[in-house]
Amino acid sequence: MLSKKAQYAFRALGTLVRADLARRSQESDVDAAASDTPTSITEIVKVHPMSTKFLETILLDLKRGGILGSKKGKGGGYYLMKHPEDTPLAQVIRILDGPIAPLPCVSLHFYERCVDCNEAVCGLNRLMSEVRDANLAVLEQRSLADLAVDPDAPVAKR
């Protein structure tokens, strides 16, 4: 199960994606940077009611993880560092919840050898690798862009 942190992160990222799309479609200046129109924590909390302080730590994590950029001071806030399509959901989860794999010994990013088990012949290892791959097939393919998609709308092309 995803932690509250990850759940809140996805909600917040949803509004950041919408802000990003809005900027790109409305902006007359082609070279407009995302950092020109950041979204503050206060604004996000207005849309998704939650603890401001808690969201603060979450967005900081996402910033340290390279997903968000920030601007301090008046008019400051957070913005996406990349196009929404270029941040897979897996990256968000790894930053906030750690491993996606069901076992440390089948994790790609947080691998730890398991004691008392020969991985080459361990049935559990093999099965849980399948589970991991099934997860990643979705989580590496789907991106922040998919968070903001209207399910009734035609598929968006980039």
Add this chain to the structure above:
Amino acid sequence: MLSKKAQYAFRALGTLVRADLARRSQESDVDAAASDTPTSITEIVKVHPMSTKFLETILLDLKRGGILGSKKGKGGGYYLMKHPEDTPLAQVIRILDGPIAPLPCVSLHFYERCVDCNEAVCGLNRLMSEVRDANLAVLEQRSLADLAVDPDAPVAKR
């Protein structure tokens, strides 16, 4: 990530499956019941070193969950209630770790409505349903029998 409970459970189930297969192949009496040759906790711990007391609670959980049967007293122990092929891995995980879905609002067996979110239009709900389905495609298909498979051996037919 799977809990230690679930990990230990799979190890123990591995030896119970092997015992089950051995009984079926060696037994001359066709009507031999699994309850005739149960495997004790002590025997399991000999194969997979772990806390005896902890394993006790785990096997009890699996018994209450309908996966194992038991026999008390001298010569007693645990045995599979069904053919290994008929117990999907998902069932084991649900008993020991609860929900498989990444969010309560997309769980089939442990569903809980999420507050402040219209599931019909929630992008996260839709994406996490995909993740759940990807997981279940493996965990409902794969069974205890797959725990004991020799990876180099030809595929076993039932």
Add this chain to the structure above:
DNA sequence: CTTTTTCCTACCGGAATAGTAGGAATTTCG
């Protein structure tokens, strides 16, 4: 130089995880 924002460090209560302890109930076997 005041206001608004992010950024940093530390803390805290409750729940969950990973066990442990002690004994009761049941079965087998000598």
Add this chain to the structure above:
DNA sequence: CGAAATTCCTACTATTCCGGTAGGAAAAAG
């Protein structure tokens, strides 16, 4: 019968993790 071997049951405990809070420092804008 009585001893040994086993499961079964209830309760307890220690540690870690989760979810969140507190208080202020640093930076940017006007």
